[in-house]
Structures are given as structure tokens and as C-alpha cells.
Amino acid sequence: MSFHSITIASPIGNLKLSADQNQLLSVQFVEEEVSKEADHHILLKAKEQLHEFFNGERRVFDLPLKIEGTDFQLEVWNALQDIPYGETCSYQDLAETVRRPKAVRAVGQANKANRFPIIIPCHRVIGKNKKLTGYAGTQIDKKEILLSLES
Template identity: 45%
Template sequence: MDRPRYQRIASPVGDLYIAANREAIIALGYARNWPAFRPTLGDAAEASSPLLRECEKQLREYFDGDRKVFELPLSFTGTPFQRKVWNALLTLPWGSTCSYAELAKKVGSPRAWRAVGSANGANPISIIAPCHRVIASDGSLAGYGGGQSVKRTLLRLEGVDIGQAGSRLSPG
């Protein structure tokens, strides 16, 4: 496999696209965002590969509640700061949340919570690099590339207590 490959899969939160090069997953995103993201993959071919099939299998296990940690090679393309944020996302445990301010502290830039939010929004490997676990300091869900309803669904799937209104996390 010389050039990247990608495939579309159905999921409980809508269709997803997964892309991989020979060594690693390089993208995982929502169908609604795919037209804008697709050009960044260059000459990628729509075709499966063993790595894409393994990613699909692990995603199905995640959505079935049988997987809490993904075991896939990942390759992030972005600025050094973005890569630092995306790698920090990988340390957020299943079923937990973290504020943008807390994530900024975690990456050693405590005042850069807005920049962390921007990096989070540009995350090329959604779900696996769990940007859905990052919320506002006041407990509100804040934005999400897949949409707030998808973010809410993913957090509920992980057992996070979402408040009645669905826009704030319940205390405790």
C-alpha cells in the first residue's frame, strides 16, 4: 500500500470515514465533515486494508461497550502544539471528562485553553483521540466536530452522567 487508503463505515453516530497509510491510522472523521477533509489526504484510494479492518473492528467493539482502550498505531499531522494536544487526548481515560483549561495545564500551557480548544477542534482522529471528552470549565459540553448530539451520545456510551437538559454535566 503506497498511498493512503480510506473506507466508510456505518456506526451508531452516523457514517464515519477512516484513513490509514501503511503504518498507522491518519484520520477518523464524520461523514458530514468529510468533503472538507478529503482533500487533505491527497491521492488516497477508497479501498480497505488490514489496518482499516482492524480499526473498524475496534470501533464496533467500542460502540458495543466491549472496548475502552484502542490499540492502533496513530499518526498525527499538525503543528507541534496540535500534536502535543492530540497526544494528551490519548491519556484521557474512558468514561472521564476534562476541561479545556485542565488540558491546557496538562500540555504545559495553562493559559492556552483557547489554543487547546482550536487544536481539539482540528483533531484528525476523532473518537480514538477522544476530543469528545473535553468540556467547558462550567461543565457544559461545548462544541464538537460531530455535533453536540454525537458528543452527548459518546459520553453517555462511556457512562458519563449527562444532566437532564443534556447541555451540562451533572455534578459528581
């Protein structure tokens, strides 16, 4: 199986997009140089949709994602996709949505394991006290930029 990747510039830093023949495999925050161009159909579609999102022209992504995780992670990631554009919820709210109200930390870990930031909008989850917490490790500034783009 062959893998393809491209690195694109975005308002929150460079993003490396990886795909196989049929699906997008991941979106990663990287320090790498921006790629010249890609000729892979999924990477081109992902790049176009991300640019539309950052330009305020797209609210929902339509990409074939290779989503792999535990049953719990899959539940959390599905619930993330139900958070409307421009809105937020708390980690507690998300834990209650997946019917595990005591699993707030586990919800945070599932968010952290999301291989498709922006596309599966984990940036829309904030602390119960409305504070921005935990995005891509310690990169709260990225969450702040994403939320302000959507407001």
C-alpha cells in the same frame, strides 16, 4: 503511496476511515454511503476496534496512527489520550495539563484539528461549567452520545 478508505456506520453517523500501507490517516464524519467491505488490514482493524468501542467492549485503541501537527497540537493530543475512559476534563484543565493555562482557546483549536476523533478522545473535553461545547464544529449531539456510551 497508495491510500485506502472505507465508510462505516456508527451510533454517531457514518465514519470514513483512511489509511496508507502502514498507518491510519484519519477518521472523518461523513454523509457518504457505507462501503461494501475493505480488504486493507489497518482499515479492518480500525473498523473492528471502533465497533468494539461502540459496543462497550473496548476502552483503549491499539492502532498505528499517522499523527502530524505542531508541537503544541501533539502535546494536546497526547494529553487527550491520558483522560480516562468515562471521565471528562475542561478545556482549562487541559490547558493546565500542557502547562499553558492561558491557552484555553488554542487547546480548543487543537481539539478541532484532531484527525482521529473517538480514537484520540477529544469528546472527553467539556466546558469549565460542565456544559458540552465544541465537538466536530457544531455537532454537540455526537459528544453527548459518546460520553453517554462511556458512562
